[in-house]
Amino acid sequence: MKRHIPNFLTLLNLLCGSIAVIYVVNNNFVVASLFVFLGIFFDFFDGFAARKLNVQSELGIQLDSLADLVTSGLVPGLVMFKLLSISTNTSEIINEWSSYTEWTGFKLPILPLLGLLITLASAYRLAKFNIDEDQQDYFKGLPTPANTLLIISLPLIIEFHNSSLIDSILLNKWFLIGITFLSCYLLNSSVKLMALKFKNWSLKNNTFRYVLIMVSFLLLMVFKFIAIPVIILVYILLSLLNQSFIVK
Template structure:
């Protein structure tokens, strides 16, 4: 029975991702973000539970990636699609039942579709992760949950930071396009990033993890949602410096 506990947590991640998808499609960014946060929470603890209960399995690995594909692959792609849609004149789409069934009058703007590149890049990254046996104590490229936090932070910054200057930058289509391509690159780059997995809890063996967590807490308290992009940048910089020191 205990071997199903991690799988149950993974399925809760998937459920949260499905709900977040529905909310994101309807441009309910804040509620969608809440379910993404919940999904990432379950995603972290399913692996933790599997290690603690010593019930790691190939099924769990595959199920985890399938759940991540929704919560941390499809959802950020939809977020970026909707954000890019705000920067262009979208064609009117009829909600009449007959037109929906018969595909009459259906139109779509092409530029926002670039946002779905994040979903494709996430799928490729997750598939690579499943067959890469080297990524045990580290990640190669930005993990999909971290990338998702980066993307979903954009509408949250707009909603809660209340800065016209920041909003003007964020809602610029070139900024969003650049962020999309940067996201795709980081997901599948060869940059080695440390994992937040603790084999023990000594400060000596996990100094970089403890320092990173403390800095994250401070940044979130001071900057709120605007801290998330800075935290992702900090994560990359600290990993690169750690790699240089190790060499």
């Protein structure tokens, strides 16, 4: 029975991602974000449960990636598609973000489709991860959940920070295109980033992980959703420092 627990958690991740897709399609980014956060929570604990129960399996690995492709691949791609779609009418919605709640007709503009490159890059990264036996203690490139948090933070910043300056930046199509290509690069880069898996709780072996947790907590308390992109940057920088210490 216990061997099914991690897979059940993985399926909950997939369910949350699927529900998030529905809300993104209907332009409800806040509720979609809640389900993304919940999905990432299940994604973290399915692996944790598998290790603790000693029931890791090839099926679980494949199922985990399939679930991640939805929650941390399709959802951020759709969010970027929506943001790029909105950016074509930025002047109309900067002062009334909440007014953009439904479509008055269906069109498929070309430029916003660039957002789906994030989905493609996520799928490619997940496929590489599944066949790469080296990524046990570290990640090559930005993990898909971290990338999803980066993308999903953009509409949350617009929604909750009420700044016309921030809105004008985040809803600029060139900024969004730049973030899209940066996201695709980070997902599939060869940069080694530390995994947030604790094999033990010692300070010596987890110094940079503890620093990341504390810095992240402080940044979220002070800057709220604006902190998320900063936390991703801090994660990358701490990972590079961690690698330099390992090399030494």
